[in-house]
Amino acid sequence: MSKLESLDNQFYEEVNFGEKTEIEWRDCDVVIIGGGGSGTVAAVRAVECGARKVIVLEKTGRAGGNAWMAVGMFATNAKMQREAGLEDRSDEVFKSSMDFMEWAADPKIVRRYINNSGTLVDWLVAKGMTFKMDNNHPTPMMLMPKRQSPHNGKDPSHGPGFVGSSVVETMVKEFDKLGIELLLKTKANRLLTDDAGNVTGVVATSLEKEIHIKAKAVVIASGGFGANKEMLKEFFPEFFNIDGDVARLCLGHSTGDGITMARAIGAQTGEYNGIQLGGPCHHPWAFSVHNSLIRPESIWINKNGERFVDETVSFRGFYAMGKQPGTIVYGIYDGVTRDYIIEKFKEDPRSKHEIEYMLSLKEDLEQENDGRRVFIADTLEELAAAIGVNAKTLTATVERYNSFCETGYDADFIKNKEFLRPIVKAPFYAVLGQRFYDTTHGGLKINERLEVINTNGNVIRGLYAVGDLASGWITQNYAPGAASLSWCFNSGYMVGEEAAKYAQMKA
Template sequence: MSISRRNFLKLGAAGTAAAGLAGLAGCAPSAPAPSNELPATGTDDWLGTAPALSPDDCTQTIECEVLVVGSALAGSMAAYGAMRNGAAVTVIERNASPHIGGMTISFLNAQTQLEAGLPKYDPVETANAMFNLTQYRSDMRLNALWCERSGEVLDNLRTDFLEPYQQYYAPISLEGIFPDPSQEITSYISTGVAFSETDILTDFTHNIHQFLEDKGVETYYRTKAEVLVQDESGRVTGVVATNENGEPVYFKAAKGVIMCTGSFGGNEAMMRRFYPEHFAEWALANNAYEAYMGEDPVTDTEMDDGLGHRMLCWAGAEMEEICSWASWQTTGWRSFPYLLVNSKGERFMNECTSLLTSAHIVADQPGHDGVIWQIIPTNDFEMPSSFGYDRAMAAEMFKIEENEHYEADSIAELAEMIGLDPDTLTATVERYNELCSAGADTDYMKAARYLDPIDDGPFQAWKMQYLFYCTLSGVRCNDKLQVLDANHDPIPGLYAGGNTVGYRFGASYESLLHGGSNGLAATHGYLAGEAAALS
């Protein structure tokens, strides 16, 4: 696609925001099968034991300079960074196809974005805002790397891949969505780039893998990394993996191994170790990671089992103690801040809080099931979106009418229909209406422009289900994305990208950057590949 101001402006601010939100030969097995099974419950034994596999167990060795483990966004970009810097690259992926994740990718001050009319942001201000929104827990050097290099990465992609492969891309404007940003809970800046008009990163993922393979990158699917190989000095020299026949193969990497293995959200022991009890219970019961795989085959249903994290720790790395996450919701009027109530019929939060960052609030409600209810009047008031949708767009994009909802002539009747206490819900609505009439939410400080009394029936209740998507935490890395040991020294030959990299977020996703997790994954993955290639 040839980007132009016309292409950028044709959807408008809300439209572009919505578009962005809407991707071996055999080897004789002479060693025992991998023995990295974990207990179903408990926290003490989350690490498990490394499988007893070594290069000596393999009759086949596949050599490369840089080996990338994992083919999602971070892995793709790591392969790109290594290939672009002259390395011979191999990618191994335990599934039958590349992973697809997220909807937009965040970059800062790329020429591509500036040409489209987006503002040029101050890197210091941006990095400081990122640090603030991660509760001062992120590694500021990792933030700075994104600020310093992400624009260059996008411009390189545009020249090398996006234009030659006719890959759709459109910088997204969030300018002017909020009349008074000082009254909003969440801060946004226009850093996101959409790579589809209607879909997640499906096309981007497929196309970039085709580009990489055209440039000589070798990819082995249905190939599961099992253990990192280290020499006597502790340097990582490769990976022993099992192919689709369960046969061990040694992937020998002369320059380095980059671990881009994603989430550990499907690992019960790790979830219970690194998250509070109620959050872990909710996340394990509502893990929807595979929802983002599109129509590609998912051959390994335990792909977010944290094996990559454990491989890193077996090699000497340390997990961060406070782990972050990303969540989503599949039902209800997302990003329209109507009154929310829990299973007791009580209001419990400022409804403008981003769905990406509020799962811990919802998971901590009675029942810990992630289910809450939107209570909506049917008058003529147009509730503004807290992200920039209009109602017609949201209704079409999210197929709103297919979501579970109920309607009644009274609040008490509505409460009966959804299993809530009528007196409690009635009292909650009366209190909410008082605040709306006063024009000031002194209970939860919701901005006045979102305050509409629920005083015009029939009344509606829309079920909202929060889902867990992935963990966003991992091991400590330096500014070259080298993995560090307990003494904060680099483990030679070992790098990481994406959701195996720790200290990027605080206790949850932060929403300043549109597509921020993907933005960090893309930039850090690229820089890991660059560093490995130039080592």
């Protein structure tokens, strides 16, 4: 996959470490591998719970990881929810999540995590964060009332300023106050163990030297493995051993380093894994063009020139797309619908903060009209030739669809008549859509105290795992309450307590 096909070119820069000859020896209570969402929260909570010296290793040049991209999280029974008269929905969210995951996730882990979610928000509010509640969501969501830091990316639907990056920024400010050391451009390479197999530290590499850190507890918070093709094939052969490209939304740091390191000392992997799959997306190009593709007013055609789905499925078309030739789609609409889409977008209160990006749809389409991403033509025949589809088939597909628009009844896929818009007036557009995935979920088996389990089913003393690479909190059925940003911060919070307790016991 080229750099263009990921968000890397906006938010990620690879660091080249090379071989080192100098070695530095360090000592601490808790070392945390990864300064992303879960790692930054874990560090602060560990110090608050009595860990004396905490070091965070971050292999990139900034803290944040994929949490930097994430928008919102769920919480129940937070003080601000109670004050707003909202009842405690912890039991209901737990039950519905477990039912949805067919009880294949670990109920002890899920229960502890959901019960902690309100406490986490109270804690963040006490540190100065502000949240807006969205109770119309299947689970009570916590969102930022407005971005806490300016967005500087090309796609305003995620990225700096939402909950993910704001929590990280809040945590990093706490680092200074609490004396937490954040070693940027420092990559953890392997775990140290004693004769009994207990974990005693980490070996890392900075730009200058190798660092051997002796620690009472080690927390692996290094994120998922979405940028590791071999691991993707191993954990998800059904999706990644097949033809066709899948766009990666997670950043290039997601190479599953924590899984590799823990496996090398006998950790168990593979149970309850999931991956966030979707499609279509037009990525990482203009936000407006992407939205025009997933708006239900467009139609999606495959390389045979045929519709295959009710387009209101929005970005939940991964599996249907996987069955189409080349696994891609083209979103087709005309100039009238192009303007109509902008008007509909304005009406949607959820997208208020993004509307300014949508207003440039016409210009963005013209800019991307390069024979690869977007195609613009005066006739449907020309459009068909441009995208390499049989002109007769495409014209027949559009004529049939237009007849549905006239009668208000989609006889093929029963698309809601509200979205039936005929394709009649030039210019005609075709927007390329690919399948995508964002983060991977799971890998290392843990218990409800976030301790890593070995292949014999025993705890590896001194080793904890949190965030995307921990298993047990989720399955391939991505449950509403299992929202990964919530898990990442809650598991970070809980592991801070656990690791500090363990370090004090070892002192």
